[in-house]
Amino acid sequence: MTTTRRHQVVIVGGGFAGLHAATSLRDAPVQVTLVDRRNFHLFSPLLYQVATGALSPANIAAPLRDVLKKQKNTRVLLGEVIDFDITNHKVLLSDGELDYDTLIVAVGVRHHYFGNEHWEARAPGLKTIEDATEIRRRVLEAFEVAERETNRDEQEKWLTFVIIGGGPTGVELAGALGEIAHHTLRHNFRQVDPSLARIILLEGADRILPVYPPDLSAHATRSLAKLGVTVLTGALVTDIQPGCVTVRSGAQDVQITAQTVLWAAGMQGSPLGRKLAEAAGAPLDRAGRLIVDADLTLPRHPELFVIGDLAHFSHQSGKPLPGVAQVAMQQGSYVARLIRARLAGNSLAPFHYRDYGNMAPIGRAAAVAELGRLHFHGWLGWMMWLFVHLIYIVQFQSRVLVLVQWGWNYFTRSRGARLITGAAGLRFGHPTAAGRGADHPPTP
Amino acid sequence: MTTTRRHQVVIVGGGFAGLHAATSLRDAPVQVTLVDRRNFHLFSPLLYQVATGALSPANIAAPLRDVLKKQKNTRVLLGEVIDFDITNHKVLLSDGELDYDTLIVAVGVRHHYFGNEHWEARAPGLKTIEDATEIRRRVLEAFEVAERETNRDEQEKWLTFVIIGGGPTGVELAGALGEIAHHTLRHNFRQVDPSLARIILLEGADRILPVYPPDLSAHATRSLAKLGVTVLTGALVTDIQPGCVTVRSGAQDVQITAQTVLWAAGMQGSPLGRKLAEAAGAPLDRAGRLIVDADLTLPRHPELFVIGDLAHFSHQSGKPLPGVAQVAMQQGSYVARLIRARLAGNSLAPFHYRDYGNMAPIGRAAAVAELGRLHFHGWLGWMMWLFVHLIYIVQFQSRVLVLVQWGWNYFTRSRGARLITGAAGLRFGHPTAAGRGADHPPTP
Numbered sequence: 001m002t003t004t005r006r007h008q009v010v011i012v013g014g015g016f017a018g019l020h021a022a023t024s025l026r027d028a029p030v031q032v033t034l035v036d037r038r039n040f041h042l043f044s045p046l047l048y049q050v051a052t053g054a055l056s057p058a059n060i061a062a063p064l065r066d067v068l069k070k071q072k073n074t075r076v077l078l079g080e081v082i083d084f085d086i087t088n089h090k091v092l093l094s095d096g097e098l099d100y101d102t103l104i105v106a107v108g109v110r111h112h113y114f115g116n117e118h119w120e121a122r123a124p125g126l127k128t129i130e131d132a133t134e135i136r137r138r139v140l141e142a143f144e145v146a147e148r149e150t151n152r153d154e155q156e157k158w159l160t161f162v163i164i165g166g167g168p169t170g171v172e173l174a175g176a177l178g179e180i181a182h183h184t185l186r187h188n189f190r191q192v193d194p195s196l197a198r199i200i201l202l203e204g205a206d207r208i209l210p211v212y213p214p215d216l217s218a219h220a221t222r223s224l225a226k227l228g229v230t231v232l233t234g235a236l237v238t239d240i241q242p243g244c245v246t247v248r249s250g251a252q253d254v255q256i257t258a259q260t261v262l263w264a265a266g267m268q269g270s271p272l273g274r275k276l277a278e279a280a281g282a283p284l285d286r287a288g289r290l291i292v293d294a295d296l297t298l299p300r301h302p303e304l305f306v307i308g309d310l311a312h313f314s315h316q317s318g319k320p321l322p323g324v325a326q327v328a329m330q331q332g333s334y335v336a337r338l339i340r341a342r343l344a345g346n347s348l349a350p351f352h353y354r355d356y357g358n359m360a361p362i363g364r365a366a367a368v369a370e371l372g373r374l375h376f377h378g379w380l381g382w383m384m385w386l387f388v389h390l391i392y393i394v395q396f397q398s399r400v401l402v403l404v405q406w407g408w409n410y411f412t413r414s415r416g417a418r419l420i421t422g423a424a425g426l427r428f429g430h431p432t433a434a435g436r437g438a439d440h441p442p443t444p
Numbered sequence: 445m446t447t448t449r450r451h452q453v454v455i456v457g458g459g460f461a462g463l464h465a466a467t468s469l470r471d472a473p474v475q476v477t478l479v480d481r482r483n484f485h486l487f488s489p490l491l492y493q494v495a496t497g498a499l500s501p502a503n504i505a506a507p508l509r510d511v512l513k514k515q516k517n518t519r520v521l522l523g524e525v526i527d528f529d530i531t532n533h534k535v536l537l538s539d540g541e542l543d544y545d546t547l548i549v550a551v552g553v554r555h556h557y558f559g560n561e562h563w564e565a566r567a568p569g570l571k572t573i574e575d576a577t578e579i580r581r582r583v584l585e586a587f588e589v590a591e592r593e594t595n596r597d598e599q600e601k602w603l604t605f606v607i608i609g610g611g612p613t614g615v616e617l618a619g620a621l622g623e624i625a626h627h628t629l630r631h632n633f634r635q636v637d638p639s640l641a642r643i644i645l646l647e648g649a650d651r652i653l654p655v656y657p658p659d660l661s662a663h664a665t666r667s668l669a670k671l672g673v674t675v676l677t678g679a680l681v682t683d684i685q686p687g688c689v690t691v692r693s694g695a696q697d698v699q700i701t702a703q704t705v706l707w708a709a710g711m712q713g714s715p716l717g718r719k720l721a722e723a724a725g726a727p728l729d730r731a732g733r734l735i736v737d738a739d740l741t742l743p744r745h746p747e748l749f750v751i752g753d754l755a756h757f758s759h760q761s762g763k764p765l766p767g768v769a770q771v772a773m774q775q776g777s778y779v780a781r782l783i784r785a786r787l788a789g790n791s792l793a794p795f796h797y798r799d800y801g802n803m804a805p806i807g808r809a810a811a812v813a814e815l816g817r818l819h820f821h822g823w824l825g826w827m828m829w830l831f832v833h834l835i836y837i838v839q840f841q842s843r844v845l846v847l848v849q850w851g852w853n854y855f856t857r858s859r860g861a862r863l864i865t866g867a868a869g870l871r872f873g874h875p876t877a878a879g880r881g882a883d884h885p886p887t888p
Contacts, residue, residue, distance in 0.1 A: 039584060039864045056500035058861035065632040066862070075634040078588040078864075096592075129865050140483060144522040148540075188509040190519040401860070404848050417502035418510070420483045420522075421573050422866075 006031040006073075007343060010091050010100035012081050012272070014041050014064045016325045017106035017308025020332025022074055023067070028340050032074040033098060035091070039063055039078055042129065043393050045325060046402075048169060050132035052139065052176035053184075053418040054409055057129045059402050060393070081107075081272060084279045086301070102339055105276055105290075106308040106332070109323060112266035112287065119240045123164060123261040126173070135262060137420050139177065142260045143185060144420075146192045153257075159197040160258035162245050164237050165265030166203025166210070168360040171220055173262055174201040175363035178227025183364070184415050199228060200256060202235045202247060204265075209360060209368065211322065216368040219377035223362040237265070267323060273310045280304055285312045285320070294350035296335055307331035313351065321353055325392070330354065359385045364410065450475040450517075451787060454535050454544035456525050456716070458485050458508045460769045461550035461752025464776025466518055467511070472784050476518040477542060479535070483507055483522050486573065487837050489769060490846075492613060494576035496583065496620035497628075497862040498853055501573045503846050504837070525551075525716060528723045530745070548779055549720055549734075550752040553767060556710035556731065563684045567608060567705040570617070579706060581864050583621065586704045587629060588864075590636045597701075603641040604702035606689050608681050609709030610647025610654070612804040615664055617706055618645040619807035622671025627808070628859050643672060644700060646679045646691060648709075653804060653812065655766065660812040663821035667806040681709070711767060717754045724748055729756045729764070738794035740779055751775035757795065765797055769836070774798065803829045808854065 007030040011018045014036035022034045040061040049055040064076045080094040084103070091098040111125035124134055139161070146158035163174045177199045185194035201208065201224065207217040208224075208231055221231050238253065239246035245256045269288030277284050282298040283291045289312040290298065296311060298304045308331060309323035321327045334351045341348045357371035359381060367381035376384060386406070393402060409415055451474045455462045458480035466478045484505040493499040508520045524538040528547070535542040555569035568578055583605070590602035607618045621643045629638035645652065645668065651661040652668075652675055665675050682697065683690035689700045713732030721728050726742040727735045733756040734742065740755060742748045752775060753767035765771045778795045785792045801815035803825060811825035820828060830850070837846060853859055 039588065039862070056502040056861075057865065058500040058863055061863050062860075063632075063862045065629075069631040077592070078585075079592070129863070141522075144483065148521065148523070185509075187513040188507075401845065401848055401852075404845055408845075417500075418483070418507045419502055419505050419573070421501065 007339075008033070008099055008101045009104065009339060010035065010098050010102075011104045011106065012036075012091065013106035013108060013308070014038070014076075015044070015106060015108050015308055015328065017108075017311075017328035017332045018104065019064070019067065020329045021104050021106065021305075021307065021335050022332075023071070024333040024336030025074070025339065026071050028073065028336065029343060030073060030102075030339065032071075033077055033100075034064065034068065034074060035077045035079050035081055035093070035098065036064060037078070037080050039065070041067060044127075045389060046393075047126055047129075047132050048172040048176055050129065050417070051126055051135040051173065052180060053136055053415040054176070055402060055405055056417045057133065059405065061129065083275050086279045086304070089303070100303075102303050102305070104305045104307060104335055105273070105310065106306070106328070107270045107272045107310055109267040109269055109287075109289070109309040111263060112268035113263070114266060116240070119263070122240045122242060123162075123245075123263040125263040126169060133422060135173075136418075137422060138260050139180070140418060140420050143189065143192070143194055143197075145259075147189045148191070155192060156198075157243055157257050158259045159192065159194075160256070160260070161197065161199045162256055162258045162261045163199070163201045164245070164261065164263050166201055166205070166208030166231070166233070167264060168209065168358075170201055170203070170262075170264035171208055171224070171360050171362060173264060174199055174224055174229045174231075175227055175361065175366075178224065178229045179363045180415065182228055184418075195228070197228075198230065198258075200230045200232060200258070202237060202245075203231070203233045204236050206233050208233065212358060212360070212368060212370055213375060216370060216375055216377060220360065220362055220368050223366040223368075223378070226366075227363045267309070269310050273306070276304075276306070282306075287312075289320070295338060295348070296331055296351050305335045307335055313353075315350060316353055324358070326356060327353055359388065361385045451783075452477070452543055452545045453548065453783060454479065454542050454546075455548045455550065456480075456535065457550035457552060457752070458482070458520075459488070459550060459552050459752055460772035461552075461755075461776045462548065463508070463511065464773045465548050465550065465751065465779050466776075467515070468777040468780030469518070469783065470515050472517065472780065473787060474517060474546075474783065476515075477521055477544075478508065478512065478518060479521045479523050479525055479537070479542065480508060481522070481524050483509070483520075485511060488571075489833060490837075491570055491573075491576050492616040492620055494573065494861070495570055495579040495617065496624060497580055497859040498620070499846060499849055500861045501577070503849065505573065527719050530723045530748070533747070544747075546747050546749070546783055548749040548751060549717070549754065550750070550772070550776070551714045551716045551754055553711040553713055553731075553733070553753040555707060556712035557707070558710060560684070563707070566684045566686060567606075567689075567707040569707040570613060577866055579617075580862075581866060582704050583624070584862060584864050587633065587636070587638055587641075589703075591633045592635070599636060600642075601687055601701050602703045603636065603638075604700070604704070605641065605643045606700055606702045606705045607643070607645045608689070608705065608707050610645055610649070610652030610675070610677070611708060612653065612802075614645055614647070614706075614708035615652055615668070615804050615806060617708060618643055618668055618673045619671055619805065619810075622668065622673045623807045624859065626672055628862075639672070641672075642702075643674065644702070645673055645675045646681060646689075647675065647677045648680045650677050652677065656802060656804070656812060656814055657819060660814060660819055660821060664804065664806055664812050667810040667812075667822070670810075671807045711753070713754050717750070720748075720750070726750075731756075733764070739782060739792070740775055740795050749779050751779055757797075759794060760797055768802070770800060771797055803832065805829045 009030045009032045011034045043060040046060045068074050083092040113119045142158045146155050149155040163170045181194045181197040209217045236248045247254045280298045290306045291312045294315040308328040312320045314320045338348045359369035361367040367385040369376040369381040453474045453476045455478045487504040490504045527536040557563045586602045590599050593599040607614045625638045625641035653661045680692045682692050691698045724742045734750045735756045738759040752772040756764045758764045782792045803813035805811040811829040813820040813825040
């Protein structure tokens with residue numbers, strides 16, 4: 001009697017790409033192991049709503065074990081991958097190792113400060129749940145400090161918010177901050193008027209949302225203006241100091257005094273991607289993403305797939321596919337189909353991305369959307385955005401809760417998840433919190 | 445022309461007592477300042493549901509500014525009170541001070557380890573949002589580590605949970621853990637069976653819920669047994685080491701090997717209460733609570749009120765009122781009525797607590813409830829518990845969301861907020877996480 005060992009597929013990363021690869025391998029004649037450092041899948045397109053107090057972390061996160069609990073051929077492993085032994089087909093964990101026949105790496109990207117990594121503490125980015133609650137804390141505390149500040153200049157500094165990067169994340173954050181300042185916090189304060197807050201969105205290119213058609217960029221700029229957001233284009237950030245952002249606009253350097261600065265300007269491949277590239281002798285692009293073949297494998301390594309944001313795939317149009325959930329999901333299911341085909345002795349055409357369109361929400365009830373040749377904006381774009389995002393949220397429970405929460409937020413202009421957490425008490429963790437203090441006692 | 449200065453009421457603490465005092469002063473001819481270190485009111489009776497992944501923090505927290513935004517005579521101040529200057533009628537903040545005519549202190553209690561404060565890291569208590577997410581992390585990680593552990597003894601240790609203290613909090617936590625192990629995590633793991641987890645509830649008295657009538661204690665014990673919870677009564681904890689709890693039961697010392705230990709055994713007045721007692725020359729009881737007069741003031745200080753869990757009030761039955769939300773809310777509104785009466789030149793009868801009953805939920809669909817002479821248990825008790833708690837959640841939004849979340853949890857036996865957060869990745873922060881490691885690689 002012989003026991004045939006099943007083909008082992010190891011997937012590193014439970015984001016859109018990795019999770020879709022796993023679920024697409026349901027009932028395939030393989031043993032799947034999904035490894036992630038976190039115990040949940042994150043619906044990252046809604047992360048900005050956690051950062052701005054509209055949703056709770058659990059609304060946009062689904063426990064990986066729960067999503068995969070009925071998939072008999074799949075196990076979930078909470079663990080930290082530290083390197084790869086390509087020769088011996090092993091994934092090295094901080095406390096063990098895993099054998100694979102096929103390896104799928106989908107560990108995504110992280111913020112990129114273009115050589116100014118020390119800016120991170122002054123201008124945090126938005127990639128994880130912890131990033132989101134940290135940004136939420138900074139934004140809410142800024143209004144709290146402004147309320148107690150008696151010096152006008154200091155107060156204004158605390159009421160100025162700069163978002164660096166006019167891509168979808170920057171536009172979403174700016175719109176949500178506009179909502180907060182003009183509507184959510186109305187009547188909440190006694191000394192300051194939150195609607196006097198300045199929200200400045202900086203973009204290096206000549207228009208925001210540069211990957212969208214120009215008419216939608218213009219619509220987005222108008223929608224943001226209605227929410228009190230100032231858009232500065234052609235503005236390159238040259239320095240970030242505590243309380244001050246320096247911007248080169250044309251030939252001039254402009255200084256913007258602002259206590260809260262958020263970063264939405266750049267992404268680079270996760271460090272683990274670099275390790276895989278070294279181990280497999282695979283090429284990286286300038287953003288640290290792995291350049292993959294037309295079937296999403298690494299050169300000379302048909303058993304190694306890289307998918308999702310970490311993959312640089314340019315076989316379709318000559319330029320790399322964008323780092324969006326749609327691309328990641330389609331790549332995940334392509335890889336699963338290719339593995340099935342191979343085990344059945346068949347082959348498969350190269351990966352082909354079907355672009356169903358792009359959309360970016362702006363504040364409470366506007367969005368821009370591009371679906372092929374059709375362009376939508378305003379309320380109609382927003383309804384489409386809402387519909388698509390509800391459909392794609394992984395768990396039905398979250399869909400119901402998010403819908404109820406959104407319905408509530410929409411009609412009341414409230415945001416229920418406005419908690420300053422993470423410390424047992426006050427922190428005021430902004431770099432220059434020392435600006436306030438006993439000099440300006442808040443005595444009535 | 446003379447401007448009359450309004451009577452200044454400063455309330456320290458935005459819990460049930462402080463918030464009810466503030467809202468009860470709506471439209472009173474006073475200026476109210478509510479100071480808290482946190483920006484939200486916490487509905488603490490449901491904190492155990494956050495600790496066990498059933499609800500999100502924002503579901504049980506309401507931003508204080510939002511609750512009070514329409515109350516014109518009231519301002520909210522996010523700040524840290526460090527001491528009191530009774531002579532000059534000042535509250536001292538870490539960065540300023542506040543003048544008061546009447547001061548209401550409602551800063552509550554914290555865990556009490558009876559001289560074994562070093563136990564705190566090994567057996568955390570449940571009082572804040574951060575406590576709840578920390579307990580959630582420990583519980584969820586314990587199952588994750590057990591899944592990867594190959595040594596049987598170690599695995600069993602990670603699957604043993606000890607809750608110290610058989611009062612309402614301990615019973616609620618134990619019941620929720622029973623639900624998690626037997627229902628929520630079903631099919632989630634491949635190596636371990638979560639329903640084999642041992643959950644042990646330790647109580648020093650001869651029955652759990654000792655303040656309830658004996659028949660309800662017996663019902664609670666039976667309900668817990670159905671959820672796989674072992675109740676040990678007459679069990680005094682004499683030591684807590686990492687991975688081991690020592691219990692004196694009768695004349696014998698028993699050692700329980702358990703990785704996760706939770707503390708629900710004792711409370712003491714907040715340190716700020718002690719400072720107030722020193723400043724005002726007021727008496728403290730053994731638990732560090734301030735012994736108040738029949739009108740909730742401190743002796744010889746009619747302008748100083750202490751209410752809520754921090755107050756020791758024994759003028760009614762000879763023994764102090766329990767530290768529950770009902771008492772706190774009634775005291776808050778009594779103080780507001782007394783302040784109004786004084787300003788109108790009237791007096792008021794001493795505080796009288798109206799006891800509407802007690803209830804404690806056990807798992808998904810059982811509770812014990814005592815309403816005067818009527819005792820309820822099982823499903824009926826649970827429906828009553830559910831109704832009362834929904835009614836009292838401060839914001840309507842939370843009521844809707846909690847109802848939807850509970851409905852979902854009830855019918856699916858799921859818990860959506862099962863997130864391990866607070867670290868950018870893995871921590872396995874239990875004291876003896878070193879027990880696992882490269883000795884037991886999780887290779888398939």
